Amino acid sequence: DEEALIKLKKSFIGGNLDNWVLGSGACEKKWVGVMCSGDNVTGLHLADMQLTGEVDIQALLQIRGLKAISLINNSFTGDIPDLHKLTNLRAIYLSKNKFSGSIPDNYFEKMGLLKKVWLDDNQFSGRIPDSLCRLPNLMELHLELNQFSGQIPPLKYPAMVRDLNLSKNNLEGEIPEGYMQFNATSFEGNPGLCGSILGKECDNGDNKSGQKQESTSSPSEGIDGSGSGSNSKVLAISIGSVVAVVFLVIIVVLARKRRREDEFSILSKEPLKEEVLPVKVPEAESTTRRKPSESSRRSRSSKKGSSHGGVTDLVMVNEEKGEFGMQDLMKAAAEVLGNGGLGSAYKAVMSNGLAVVVKRMKEMNRLGKEAFDVEMRRLGKLRHPNILTPLAYHFRREEKLIVSEYMPKGSLLYVLHGDRGIIHANLNWPTRLKIIKGIAQGLDFIHTEFATYEVPHGNLKSSNILLTENYDPLLSDFAFQPMANPNLINQGLFAYRSPEYVRSQQISAKSDVYCLGIVILEIITGKFPAQYLNNGKGGIDIVQWVQTSIADNQVEDLIDPEISHGSNSIDQMVKLLHIGAGCTESNPDKRLGMKEVIDKINEVNV
Numbered sequence: 001d002e003e004a005l006i007k008l009k010k011s012f013i014g015g016n017l018d019n020w021v022l023g024s025g026a027c028e029k030k031w032v033g034v035m036c037s038g039d040n041v042t043g044l045h046l047a048d049m050q051l052t053g054e055v056d057i058q059a060l061l062q063i064r065g066l067k068a069i070s071l072i073n074n075s076f077t078g079d080i081p082d083l084h085k086l087t088n089l090r091a092i093y094l095s096k097n098k099f100s101g102s103i104p105d106n107y108f109e110k111m112g113l114l115k116k117v118w119l120d121d122n123q124f125s126g127r128i129p130d131s132l133c134r135l136p137n138l139m140e141l142h143l144e145l146n147q148f149s150g151q152i153p154p155l156k157y158p159a160m161v162r163d164l165n166l167s168k169n170n171l172e173g174e175i176p177e178g179y180m181q182f183n184a185t186s187f188e189g190n191p192g193l194c195g196s197i198l199g200k201e202c203d204n205g206d207n208k209s210g211q212k213q214e215s216t217s218s219p220s221e222g223i224d225g226s227g228s229g230s231n232s233k234v235l236a237i238s239i240g241s242v243v244a245v246v247f248l249v250i251i252v253v254l255a256r257k258r259r260r261e262d263e264f265s266i267l268s269k270e271p272l273k274e275e276v277l278p279v280k281v282p283e284a285e286s287t288t289r290r291k292p293s294e295s296s297r298r299s300r301s302s303k304k305g306s307s308h309g310g311v312t313d314l315v316m317v318n319e320e321k322g323e324f325g326m327q328d329l330m331k332a333a334a335e336v337l338g339n340g341g342l343g344s345a346y347k348a349v350m351s352n353g354l355a356v357v358v359k360r361m362k363e364m365n366r367l368g369k370e371a372f373d374v375e376m377r378r379l380g381k382l383r384h385p386n387i388l389t390p391l392a393y394h395f396r397r398e399e400k401l402i403v404s405e406y407m408p409k410g411s412l413l414y415v416l417h418g419d420r421g422i423i424h425a426n427l428n429w430p431t432r433l434k435i436i437k438g439i440a441q442g443l444d445f446i447h448t449e450f451a452t453y454e455v456p457h458g459n460l461k462s463s464n465i466l467l468t469e470n471y472d473p474l475l476s477d478f479a480f481q482p483m484a485n486p487n488l489i490n491q492g493l494f495a496y497r498s499p500e501y502v503r504s505q506q507i508s509a510k511s512d513v514y515c516l517g518i519v520i521l522e523i524i525t526g527k528f529p530a531q532y533l534n535n536g537k538g539g540i541d542i543v544q545w546v547q548t549s550i551a552d553n554q555v556e557d558l559i560d561p562e563i564s565h566g567s568n569s570i571d572q573m574v575k576l577l578h579i580g581a582g583c584t585e586s587n588p589d590k591r592l593g594m595k596e597v598i599d600k601i602n603e604v605n606v
């Protein structure tokens with residue numbers, strides 16, 4: 001890697017790469033801009049260095065572990081470099097340079113692992129390459145402030161993309177359907193674009209620019225449109241315009257916030273760091289500002305299930321992490337984590353340093369207060385290395401709060417499909433196998449503990465599997481079925497998406513096995529299952545894909561290249577794929593049972 005970096009340095013002009021000295025140890029000596037994992041170079045962050053010259057792709061090709069390259073805010077000119085030869089890249093940042101010319105349509109064709117493409121603020125022209133919009137893992141796309149023209153190509157995997165900006169180009173025509181999740185700011189500054197996002201109807205003729213003049217001249221027609229031509233009303237119009245602009249800004253901010261929260265529900269979920277807000281607690285609780293001593297007294301009294309004026313404080317059901325009360329939670333700074341099928345989730349860090357997740361559940365009224373307490377205490381007593389045992393709860397008729405420990409590595413969903421850098425990079429085969437085994441053990445434990453429940457877990461999916469520091473999986477959000485309202489059950493719990501429930505409203509422990517199968521296939525293929533989405537848009541129908549490939553004898557093609565490349569464990573991966581397929585059998589009678597799954601998984605050893 002060092003030699004390659006020196007070769008690369010020679011192709012640059014300018015910049016201050018003085019500590020790039022051959023033999024000094026690029027990773028050991030922390031060469032400027034060089035990111036490493038152990039002794040391997042994984043990223044180049046060469047931003048703001050006034051670099052020009054060439055980007056020596058042959059040199060970069062020698063850095064086998066290279067995953068990300070940033071040349072942001074330099075002075076590179078000419079065509080886009082041949083980065084497409086680096087097929088392992090996850091992220092390309094070329095923003096704020098003077099790259100120009102068009103990018104070949106098939107440029108990104110072999111870059112299936114790319115997640116982030118930032119080409120904004122350059123002078124690129126021509127069409128947006130089709131291959132870019134077909135990338136299966138694309139999450140962030142920034143092309144703003146260029147001269148891209150023509151129509152926007154359809155987005156093949158819209159559910160993956162959470163950050164998109166095509167503004168300030170010369171794009172034209174109707175915005176394709178796959179982009180509907182984004183708002184107008186992602187497209188503004190393209191005079192020829194039209195479509196419902198921009199509130200600008202497309203006529204099917206060519207006269208798009210005429211339309212543009214109309215719509216930009218009165219964007220707030222619906223708000224202040226009446227009588228706007230009269231000179232005598234200039235003042236009123238000015239005030240109206242200001243109000244309208246403020247109104248629009250509020251709408252845009254709210255829409256963006258909402259979209260971000262929606263995105264969390266699809267692909268969890270980088271904490272929204274800037275959205276620091278208090279954990280909202282019921283009025284009755286927040287009216288009195290109790291002293292800490294009072295708070296802990298109340299917390300202690302509430303352990304016994306007591307209440308004050310009909311409103312209970314937090315009820316601790318598991319004191320392994322210490323005691324805390326509602327006051328402690330209220331004082332904690334909180335961040336939105338996501339908005340799932342059961343409600344919203346917040347992270348709160350309390351003054352003693354304990355970080356917890358608070359889930360606000362709205363549709364959990366099946367049980368009265370006492371029965372709910374019994375259920376929660378039962379959950380609080382569970383101890384298993386693969387179970388996330390809740391710490392506390394708060395009961396109100398309209399809303400329940402469930403508090404659990406915060407796991408810094410986050411959910412398996414995010415570690416697998418989001419960009420967690422080194423955390424993702426560590427998902428090698430032995431780690432993935434350990435995760436699969438842990439999930440199966442945890443589920444088996446839940447099946448024993450809640451054997452009498454219609455469906456013991458009910459909501460097994462990768463967003464409800466958290467990872468510990470050591471990549472041990474912890475199952476959360478289980479055994480909610482007896483507490484949840486029927487509408488929440490049907491819409492919010494993943495087991496209710498199993499084929500037998502969709503077909504004939506049957507649910508059983510085998511529905512959990514189906515969910516386990518999806519997770520196993522997700523871990524081995526590295527693909528985001530379409531089954532997690534409500535609208536069926538995006539992701540991959542992982543069950544169908546696996547079945548077809550098994551039938552066509554092409555099982556190895558299913559394996560995530562990140563684990564199959566150069567591995568001598570392909571046989572084990574194939575075995576696990578077959579187990580995943582056995583778990584996702586459409587007919588529950590033909591599907592594997594929980595114990596069979598455990599036995600089969602235990603036979604697979606690293």
Ligand SMILES: Nc1ncnc2c1ncn2[C@@H]1O[C@H](COP(=O)(O)OP(=O)(O)OP(=O)(O)O)[C@@H](O)[C@H]1O
Binds near residue numbers: 337388476477
């Ligand atoms: N204990 C935890 N530690 C760390 N992150 C968590 C924890 N619990 C939840 N999260 C994060 O918060 C996100 C939102 O969780 P939430 O449970 O609200 O949504 P979900 O899992 O997508 O859907 P559902 O409501 O069906 O469980 C999760 O995807 C996960 O990334």
